[in-house]
Amino acid sequence: MKKITLYGSSLSLYAGRARSYLIKTNLDYVETIPNTQYFRENVLPKAGNRQSLPTIELPDGKVIRDGAAIIDHFESVNGHKFSPTTPKQQVLSRLFDVIGAEGLLRPAMHYRWNFDDFNKAFLTYHFSELMPSGPGRMAQAEKSMNQMRNACMAFGAVPDTFKVVEALYTELLSALNAHFAEVPYLLGNKPCVGDFGMIAPLFAHLGRDPKPLSLMQSEAVRLFRWVERMNRPEPDIGEFEQQTNAYLANDEIPQTLINLLRHIAIDFVPETKAAADVINSWLAQQTNLAAGTQVQRGVGMGSFEVRGITVNALAQPYRFYLLSRVQQAFESLTDDEQDNVRALLKTCHMDAILDYKLNRDIGRKDNLEVWL
Numbered sequence: 001m002k003k004i005t006l007y008g009s010s011l012s013l014y015a016g017r018a019r020s021y022l023i024k025t026n027l028d029y030v031e032t033i034p035n036t037q038y039f040r041e042n043v044l045p046k047a048g049n050r051q052s053l054p055t056i057e058l059p060d061g062k063v064i065r066d067g068a069a070i071i072d073h074f075e076s077v078n079g080h081k082f083s084p085t086t087p088k089q090q091v092l093s094r095l096f097d098v099i100g101a102e103g104l105l106r107p108a109m110h111y112r113w114n115f116d117d118f119n120k121a122f123l124t125y126h127f128s129e130l131m132p133s134g135p136g137r138m139a140q141a142e143k144s145m146n147q148m149r150n151a152c153m154a155f156g157a158v159p160d161t162f163k164v165v166e167a168l169y170t171e172l173l174s175a176l177n178a179h180f181a182e183v184p185y186l187l188g189n190k191p192c193v194g195d196f197g198m199i200a201p202l203f204a205h206l207g208r209d210p211k212p213l214s215l216m217q218s219e220a221v222r223l224f225r226w227v228e229r230m231n232r233p234e235p236d237i238g239e240f241e242q243q244t245n246a247y248l249a250n251d252e253i254p255q256t257l258i259n260l261l262r263h264i265a266i267d268f269v270p271e272t273k274a275a276a277d278v279i280n281s282w283l284a285q286q287t288n289l290a291a292g293t294q295v296q297r298g299v300g301m302g303s304f305e306v307r308g309i310t311v312n313a314l315a316q317p318y319r320f321y322l323l324s325r326v327q328q329a330f331e332s333l334t335d336d337e338q339d340n341v342r343a344l345l346k347t348c349h350m351d352a353i354l355d356y357k358l359n360r361d362i363g364r365k366d367n368l369e370v371w372l
Contacts, residue, residue, distance in 0.1 A: 004029035017067040017200040018054040048368040086251035096194025107169040108205035110157035111212035118211035156313035177220035179256035188247040261348035274302030278315035
């Protein structure tokens with residue numbers, strides 16, 4: 001029987017999200033690099049002609065592009081195996097999915113692209129493997145790497161912000177390490193959708209590139225164990241006394257997770273507000289933006305302050321596509337449940353994200369994110 005094909009790379013932040021899900025669900029798959037004629041002729045057209053990682057091809061020939069859509073598909077056919085159903089855990093699982101996919105791009109890019117003495121040889125090998133074979137392979141790899149260096153700056157990792165980016169990340173390592181000393185996954189003894197979101201930056205960039213890998217292994221061993229755990233099919237929770245394969249009982253949210261979210265809120269909340277303002281201003285000027293138009297990766301630069309330092313970062317509509325799923329989960333709750341969840345988010349300094357919305361919705365059509 002034909003297997004699922006994952007088009008990805010160990011280098012890819014977003015491919016790590018889908019790969020981890022496939023591993024944890026014990027789905028039979030093969031992974032290959034999307035640099036073949038077969039991919040270009042048979043897969044790419046079904047993926048909206050947008051070459052992005054990850055993309056999967058199912059045994060019946062159906063193609064799904066984007067990590068969130070891939071997980072949505074398998075969750076729908078597998079009985080929502082990794083989707084908590086209690087109010088607080090449901091909303092936080094969705095929130096961590098956004099944080100992983102969009103909220104940690106700055107440290108992920110900084111620790112990959114601003115430490116050439118540690119990372120360059122490693123990255124050059126992997127980028128060259130992504131390119132079609134031939135005499136121009138290394139030149140194409142170098143061109144692609146330079147494009148990503150520019151993207152690093154667009155995400156706000158520039159010399160003026162290096163110190164604050166590194167300070168925040170060092171504190172993030174400590175908060176994550178403290179949490180994973182208590183429980184093996186975000187919400188207990190099994191992964192949730194939020195774990196798959198978080199593994200995206202914390203494996204491919206921060207748990208694999210030489211510089212940040214050494215930092216994680218020396219400063220956050222418990223976090224490194226979670227990264228290992230997320231890439232193994234078995235629960236891999238032998239060091240924990242509680243061995244049940246379940247989320248924490250009674251919708252519990254441990255203090256270590258609250259502390260983690262408080263820290264993440266320091267730059268995630270002001271960046272989200274700044275991005276919403278920029279994108280909504282841009283939308284107000286797009287009087288002829290037709291429904292079904294593909295959503296751009298970025299539509300301008302948002303400016304915000306973190307610990308007295310001004311950060312300028314690309315305002316990305318995709319963040320709000322994911323954030324809308326958090327808001328929809330919240331809005332599906334009863335009034336009492338909403339009160340409890342909002343109180344929790346306020347304790348975490350995250351309640352404002354429930355209200356940061358774009359003035360136009362984003363959906364998906366033909367494997368692309370589009371304006372509705």
